[in-house]
Amino acid sequence: MTKTKSAKKVANLGVAWERAFGYVQAVQVKDTIYMSGQLSHDAEGKLIAPAALDANGRPADFSQMEAQIRQTYINARTLLAEYGATLDDVVEETLFVLDVPSAFSAGSKVRKEMYGTDMPQCASNLIGVTALAFPEQIVEITFRAVIDGPAD
Numbered sequence: 001m002t003k004t005k006s007a008k009k010v011a012n013l014g015v016a017w018e019r020a021f022g023y024v025q026a027v028q029v030k031d032t033i034y035m036s037g038q039l040s041h042d043a044e045g046k047l048i049a050p051a052a053l054d055a056n057g058r059p060a061d062f063s064q065m066e067a068q069i070r071q072t073y074i075n076a077r078t079l080l081a082e083y084g085a086t087l088d089d090v091v092e093e094t095l096f097v098l099d100v101p102s103a104f105s106a107g108s109k110v111r112k113e114m115y116g117t118d119m120p121q122c123a124s125n126l127i128g129v130t131a132l133a134f135p136e137q138i139v140e141i142t143f144r145a146v147i148d149g150p151a152d
Helices: 016-023 064-080 102-116
Strands: 008-009 028-029 032-038 090-097 124-126 138-145
Touching: 016 124, 032 064, 064 090, 090 102, 102 124, 102 138
Parallel strands: 090 124
Antiparallel strands: 008 028, 028 032, 032 138, 090 138
16 A cells, blocks of 8 residues: 555555556545446456356356455455444445346345345445456456445
């Protein structure tokens, strides 16, 4: 994590596309942490549970939705920990998905598991989109968290 001159604390996961696109994974300003869209990759940037693609290079099905959502939350927890935060500090999340019905089904299960409650205490949005950054990617999730105390 690095501190910028405008009292921002930023964090990255060290994946290649951070530098290629030119962005940080998370920014803390005062008591709020804003997270870029997270996806289901491992520490080396390899996509976990990539969707199989059809002849047109589009996901052939959405059977990997649950696994992708789960890994995305795991990555979000890793970033939140950089700030001493947890999923309990999340106040809003937005899931961008290629298939809303499968995301609703998988997401309702995984969210409850990850937040450790049947009613996660955060606002949540589920938005269907036509494409994401990588062809095998079928979900991306952004998070906003509020923690006690401003950035140093």
